[in-house]
Amino acid sequence: MGLSEQQMWAISATERVCSTVSLIGTFVIVTTFIWSTSFRKPINRLVFYASWGNIMANVAAIIAQDGIHIGVDSALCQFQGFLIQWFMPADALWTFAMACNVYLTFFHKYNSEQLRQLEWKYVLFCYGIPFIPAFAYFFVKTQARGRIYGSAILWCWIAIPWDFLRIALFYGPVWFVISLTFAIYLRAGSVIYQKRRQLRNLGGIDPFDTDLVPSISPFATLAGIQVTREIACYIPEQRSPSSGGPRGLPSASFKPYSVTIQAGSSGDAPLGLEHSSRPTTCPLQKDGHARTGRADLDSVSQPRSIATEASSAAWAYTKYAMLFFIALLVTWVPSTINRAYSLAHPDSVSFGLNFVGAFVLPLQGFWNSLIYVSISWPAFKLLWQDIRTQAVNRTITEFLIINNPLRILSTCPKEATLHYNFLLLGIIQLSQSPTMTESEPNTQQLPAASPSPPPPAPIPQTPGPRASRLHQVFDQALARTLRANSYANFASCFPTPARHVPASLESVWRQLNAKLEESAKAEFEEIIAEREVVPHLNELDRLVGEARVRREQEEENGHSERTVPHTLGAEDLYKAHLTPYLQEAQSTLNDRLEVTHVENAQLAQTVQSQRQEIEQLLAHLGSVVSDIEGAASAATQFSKEHHLRRDAVQMDEEVNAHEGL
Structure with missing residues (x-):
């Protein structure tokens, strides 16, 4: 008994929804692993490699039953079966590779570098072995059974006539690998339990x-x-002597x-x-x-007690081992039961078992992402803190460059304000310096005579006085911040390394300060270039210089009236304000004139061609008229007495007479 159309639609929808969820989890794994080095632990590296197989298996699951509907001999159906046979069991092999890493770490003292050297072998093992039968199935076809890749109800895979291959080359090897994985975890767990008992005996x-x-x-x-x-x-x-309290x-x-x-x-x-x-x-x-x-x-x-700490370590190990093993069981137990049921009852199809299989098999990447997140949760929190810190720091730096520094203290978070306190004070001092507090001119007075030509403006790319002062304030603030992070403060955070390996800790401190200084300067220069701060400050220097020169000239000449910052009248200012709009209107008019010129040129060509055609028609008409006139003149030359005409008339009469007879 087969499945109804509604049941088949439910299975297809489940496959696609679960595959989409799995692809989202796999995207999290791939993105975070590539983005930050904090996620690149040995176990996470194997999960990263396994994620590519999960992606291909999810692509095959998203195809669902479309390959069957197109035809089992179609390229889509064959490709879907190839992907499922190749990448679906690879996840179990990668779990076995993780178990091998646990075994090598516990019993052979492998470190992370030695485990990394084995990764290319794991890639060949986990993706190379399933590739062999998956590729060989393309070339197997018999008259009785047909192709190996065909309809498997859920999707295109090993066809029902070849059902024994599902157990022999798919479920059998998968469960063999699961058994080996469980044996490794069981052995390592027993060792952990024994060592935990030894540590408990030492708890006193x-x-x-x-x-x-x-x-x-x-x-x-x-x-x-x-x-x-x-x-x-x-x-x-310590309390001060005046407090009256003890000094101890x-x-x-x-x-x-x-x-x-x-x-x-x-x-x-x-x-x-x-x-x-x-x-x-x-x-x-x-x-x-x-x-x-x-x-x-x-x-x-x-x-x-030390036994409690060892118990925590044992629980951490047990938790991750149980997660991987439970993920394997959840993925493969329902689908294996479904295949066993199909072998025992070849003429019956269970909708419930097929639906559960369509639900759990595409979720391999989702289970891996859950384990990946649980293992790397501290790294996720650090990554989120780094993203928030970078966003806050960049926002503060942009505010320092663009906005009034006096408003920064009321807009920034408390911790960010404390971090930039030296820079804020320097910027405020810069804004209140004599070079930045020129008296505002009285714009209501009449314009005075134009002073002598101002000094040439500085080159925009070369920092002027204010741009140089801004860099100086930033350098001073950064130097104060770095001095605040002294080695004594840094070593107080890590007392054990400071006592045992002070040279190494000091080297780390120097590298940390150097990296902090480098990143702060790079971000500052990036904002300076992005906002074009140097050209704007140089323009401000030029304007302030012109105003200062005019003021000095007024004081020397003894003028009682102050000079406005410009020498333009009201009409000139009005025209200056209208200039952008007039330029825009002129540009629009020029575009229209250009279009009109093009249309006129096309029209002139059309008129010229029509004029030539009229001239040709007139010439042809003149030749026709001349022909008619020649014929008329020739007709008038013959009279009734002309012998040829007379002979012709007689011949006509004779012919008519003969016709009458």
Whole structure:
């Protein structure tokens, strides 16, 4: 029993909707992976490679049953079957490749560089093996069964007469790979559980005791799992002697603010989670440095046990493993049941099983995008913060260049205003300097005589006084900002690297400041060029210079009346305002005149051709008239007595007489 037309339409619509959702998720994966390096972890790289196979499989699913309607021998149907056979099982192979990375990381201590060297092999394995049968099916055809690619109800794929190939070369290998993937996760999970029990047995040891932990060294047997902890303290402000309070610092408990659990060597990608809490105050010695001895920690609360941290790492691993495995089961269990049902009941078609298969199979890319987002959620938050920061910084910089700096403090966010406080103060000082506060002229007075010619204007590309001052203020503000980010402040944020690897941390600090300075200058120059700030400031310098020269000449000549900024009368100003409109009207009139000239030229050519035709007709008519006149003159030359005429008349009479007889 087949499916009705309405049921087939529902299956096709489901395939296309689910494929569209999957394509959106795949677009998120590809875009973020290419956009930011924060997403390029080893597991995300494999998801990125698998996304291209998901895209091709979704393209085939969007075709739906159109290939069947056109004809099973059509190019569209054959192409759809080829895409499904090639790219649909590739997703399971990529999941197996991810499991292989987990195995190599846990049991063979592979780092990220070694895993990256295996990626080209994964590409050949995941896309090369399914390509072989998919391409070979094009050349197989028998008289009894026909082509391999044909109608499979949902879409064009392996035809029903070749149904055994679906199990032998599609579902069978897929479930074999799923079994291997599950075995790898099960083995790694058992190891994680064993190490978690070992760490739980060590939960009574104080992890802050630097004398006991290294001697026991429990992490030497944890298959490359490294647990690190950091304590952060801040120094509260001391009270002044006049406050009447004690000068000592209050005691507080230590709380760990950062825990990172990693697998493998230092080059491996983080496997665990990061826990954070606010840093609290800590007792200080006379020299201002924090005491880290065990005697100072007797009165503090017990820290989080190492077993809890290992449990967090185990949960992180288990969560991602379960996500991949659940995605595989959700994708392949319903479709496998449908194929098994079709083998057991070849004459019956289940609408429910086919509908569920059409729903879950196109969603491979969607499940991968969910896992990708869950793994890379911190990177997504950082990317969003970077986008917002860049937008805010660019807006503030444009306001500083274009608008009145006195309004910036009321329009910018608080954190952005604090970031640009030095630049704002410099711009305000520049706007209030004597060179920028010329007295406004009285425009109601009559125009005075034109002064001597003003000095030549500066070259627009060369920064003038105000443009140079603007660059100077920006450089000073940027220098203050960089000095505020001193090495001492930077090192206070990372106390552990500052104690153990100060040279490396200082190198990172220098690179960070250099990058910050470079990006700030590049963005500033880009805005300067985009808004044409230098030419406008140079024009302002020229106008101010002309006004200053006129004022000095008035003071020297002892004129009581002030000179207006121009020497034009009311009529000239009126004409100047009308000039743009008159130029526009003149341009329109010129266009119309040009069109009229073209039309007149065409009309003149037409008249000339018609005139030549009339002359030809008149010449022909003259020749006809001359012929008629010649014939008339010839006719008048013959009289009735002419013998030829007389003979002709007699002959006519004789002929008539004979006809009468």
